Amino acid sequence: MLKFPVLIVGAGPVGVMAAHMLSGLGVPSLVVERRLERSTAPKAHAVNSRTLEICEQVGIPARSIRQAGAAAEQAGWVHFVTDLAGTSFGSLPYERQGDTALADTPFPLINIAQPLFENLLSEHLESCPDVSIWRGCELIEYAETEAGIIATVQMRGASQPVQIASQYIIAADGAGSTMRKLAGVALEGLANLDHFLMIHFEADLSKLVEGRPGVLHFLLNQENSGVLICYEAQKTWVLMHSYDPTQETLADYDQARTHALVEQAVGKSISDLKIRNISPWSMCAEVAQSYRKGRIFFAGDAAHRFPPTGGLGLNTGIADAHNLTWKLARVLNGIGSDALLDSYQAERRPVAEINTTQSLENASTLLHLLAALFKGEGAQAEAHFLARKAAPEKYPEIAEAVELQRAHFDSFNLQIGYRYTSDALINPAPQAQSADVPTSHYIPTYAVGVRLPHWWIEQDGTRQSSHVLLSPTTFTLWLDEAALPLFTAEQKSSSAFNLVVQGRDFSDPDTSWAARTGLEETGALLVRPDGHIAWRCETLPKNPSAYTEERIDEILAAMPAPIESENKE
Ligand SMILES: Cc1cc2nc3c(=O)[nH]c(=O)nc-3n(C[C@H](O)[C@H](O)[C@H](O)COP(=O)(O)OP(=O)(O)OC[C@H]3O[C@@H](n4cnc5c(N)ncnc54)[C@H](O)[C@@H]3O)c2cc1C
Incomplete structure (x- = not known):
């Protein structure tokens, strides 16, 4: 075996x-x-x-x-449109792809x-x-x-x-x-909330989207609603088409019908259209x-x-x-x-x-936009939609409903701001509730459970992310050189952790260690191999290596003893 x-x-x-x-x-x-x-x-x-x-x-x-990915200028927007070539009801930026994200991460999102x-x-x-x-x-x-x-x-x-x-x-x-x-x-959780066909097609639509590039194009019309996802404008697209599996099957979507659906979504006939694949999937939140x-x-x-x-x-x-x-x-x-x-x-x-x-919230917030565009039934609904399509700027509720979608396309805090609570951390804060976690607004903190924030450091004359000093294989103890005299020469090379010292291994051009971390000058942060802060030590004691090794043992045993004085941020 x-x-x-x-x-x-x-x-x-x-x-x-x-x-x-x-x-x-x-x-x-x-x-x-x-x-x-x-x-x-x-x-x-x-x-x-x-x-x-x-x-x-x-x-x-x-x-x-x-x-290998799309340039931010090509993929930086989400549009709400009748069809790809048609009326726009509004647009929003798609996530943090530009230089503004560089304050909080060395690598803005890539499509x-x-x-x-x-x-x-x-x-x-x-x-x-x-x-x-x-x-x-x-x-x-x-x-x-x-x-x-x-x-x-x-x-x-x-x-x-x-x-x-x-x-x-x-x-x-x-x-x-x-x-x-x-x-x-x-x-x-909730299974089978909705059903979609993912229609993967190839077509060069780059000219068509030249004036309105973006990654997501939400299609809001009466006949063929869905989403067009642009992976590469010259080649790779997906039409996400909602369908009802109790009424239809995949077999009902032959080449002719699928072609027609894609052309309707795009808003024009496409000479080089190739359908690559159609696969059904169900939306779940589980x-x-x-x-x-x-x-x-x-x-x-x-x-x-x-x-x-x-x-x-x-x-x-x-x-x-x-x-x-x-x-x-x-x-x-x-x-x-x-x-x-x-x-x-x-x-x-x-x-x-x-x-x-x-x-799930994002999916349901889209309903506000639908409500602003579609009201009533039959001829009344059609007239309501056609009026808005002809002159969206006359209806402020459309812009308001687009604005409500903003958090859907900016989940920066969910992406990088999550914080852990467990026995593999020393004195973590209690578990945050969903409702208390902001979606977009990320505030770097040096608290137990978060991933060590990125900040710009200088190392050997080069501007680098603090993250270059994280080790994927071992614990890292971060401290200021003010705490270094507490270590004997032998202790500076513990096999249980790496030592990263501000003033010795890097400098912080923006602020002091104490101002950044909220710790004393002789305080330290113990960071796990996954980059999450496992322990905040307000002030290291004498013989700090042995003390730190004890903390690491507690973390690896997942049985930390609470240390009352060290639970501050
Ligand atoms: C339209 C669409 C858009 C999306 N957009 C995003 C996005 O922008 N960002 C994002 O983060 N996520 C997105 N997702 C979700 C993302 O695609 C999935 O979360 C991701 O593929 C999950 O990766 P995985 O490795 O867990 O599973 P999968 O990619 O499903 O891989 C599982 C693998 O296991 C194999 N397998 C299954 N059973 C067995 C078995 N018994 N023995 C051996 N092998 C087996 C399968 O063949 C498969 O290759 C999107 C999904 C869809 C459908």
């Missing part, structure tokens, strides 16, 4: 990233993927700042993703079609040691024992299934997760009841199914993998407890709940 410490089920973006991260942590893994070829469905387009920060940290340069993003991830994975990928290989069942897990996988074309032994499984097998079903883990079942951990769409109105699915999944993998590595190396693995659910599930709530 083949043995791997970690078996990853599913080579979507989350499974591939998990393999990448484990490789960087020195943990071998096997990824099984039931498809022979990667999906070409464009699906996700928004790869947000946090995902880019994580990619950069694990060795996938954000620059290469930017080069890139999911297959292009996945290509980059896979290319980088090829150079990662200790990763095997079996394509055309489906996990069909598993059995858990005290010593580990035996998974049964079926290779396409093989007469017999194969068994694989592992210590843990990461189930990154997507929204329909076989692993979730086999493990008997239910989803909580989170797995449990992110862990014994030795199985659910990540990505296997753990949460968001409405796409938020662009958070893939991004949340990659942050799941980032949270989980360093913990698995510690436990597999015998320096983390099983309780540390429980903190995965405690930290990541609330994030998914908040993102589900906001994605």
Whole structure:
């Protein structure tokens, strides 16, 4: 029987990233993927700042993703239109793609079609040691024992299934997760809220959108409402078309009908139109009841199914993998407890709940716009809409309804401002409730549970993000050089953590350590391998290395003793 410490089920973006991260942590893994070829469905387009920060940290340069993605000038807008060539009812900026985001992240959001993003991830994975990928290989069942897990996988074309032994499984097998079903883990929330056909087509519409470029074009008309997603204006588009599966099936959408639908959405005939694929999907707002079942951990769409109105699915999944993998590595190396693995659910599930709530809210806020445009029935409704279409500027309620959509397209705080509460942190603040978490407004804080904020530092005469000093494999203790005399020469090189010292390793051109962090000059921040602040120490005591190592042991045991004086921000 083949043995791997970690078996990853599913080579979507989350499974591939998990393999990448484990490789960087020195943990071998096997990824099984039931498809022979990667999906070409464009699906996700928004790869947000946090995902880019994580990619950069694990060795996938954000620059290469930017080069493959759309330019901000092309993808920086959302439009509300009758059709692509028709009347506009209003526009909003699409997320933080410009330089203004650079105060809070080194990498503003990029629009890139999911297959292009996945290509980059896979290319980088090829150079990662200790990763095997079996394509055309489906996990069909598993059995858990005290010593580990035996998974049964079926290779396409093989007469017999194969068994694989592992210590843990990461189930990154997507929204329909076989692993979730086999493990008997239910989803909580709302299923089948709406049904869509994702019509992937190729056409060069770049001339048509020259004067009104954008990534999302919401189609508001009486015959063919939906959304056009522009991945590459010269080539890659999706029409998201709402349909009722109790009245129609996929077979009702033949080439002629689909062509007509796309041309209606675009508002003109298209000579080079090619329909690449039509796939049905249902909008759900669900989170797995449990992110862990014994030795199985659910990540990505296997753990949460968001409405796409938020662009958070893939991004949340990659942050799941980032949270989980360093913990698995510690436990597999015998320096983390099983309780540390429980903190995965405690930290990541609330994030998914908040993102589900906001994605759902975004979907329902669109109703305000529909209400402003459509009123009444029959001829009355038509007259109401036609009047607004002829002169939208005469109806201020349309602009007001467009303005209400702003948070839908600016979820910066949800993307980078989430904060954890768990036993793998020392004195975290209580869990925030969905309603108290702003969607857009991000305020950098140096509190326990948040990811260490980005700020611009100087290092060897170069302006860099503070994030370049984060280690993906070990804990980092950040402090000012004022605290350095507390350490003996020997203690400055502890094997339990890296020391990053302001004044020695970098300088802050903007403010002092105390003003930035709210700590004493001799205070410190302990940052985990995933970049989240695990402990704020107001003032380091004498023999700070031993004291810090004790805190790290508590974090890895997920049993921190409360330290009353250190719970301030
Ligand atoms: C139209 C649309 C737009 C979207 N836009 C965005 C966006 O802008 N930003 C964003 O963040 N998200 C977006 N999303 C969501 C995003 O596409 C998903 O969240 C993302 O693909 C989830 O990645 P994953 O790796 O968890 O799952 P998947 O991509 O579904 O990958 C799961 C893999 O597991 C494999 N698998 C399943 N079962 C087995 C088995 N038993 N054995 C072996 N392999 C198995 C599957 O073949 C698949 O390859 C969008 C989705 C849609 C539909």
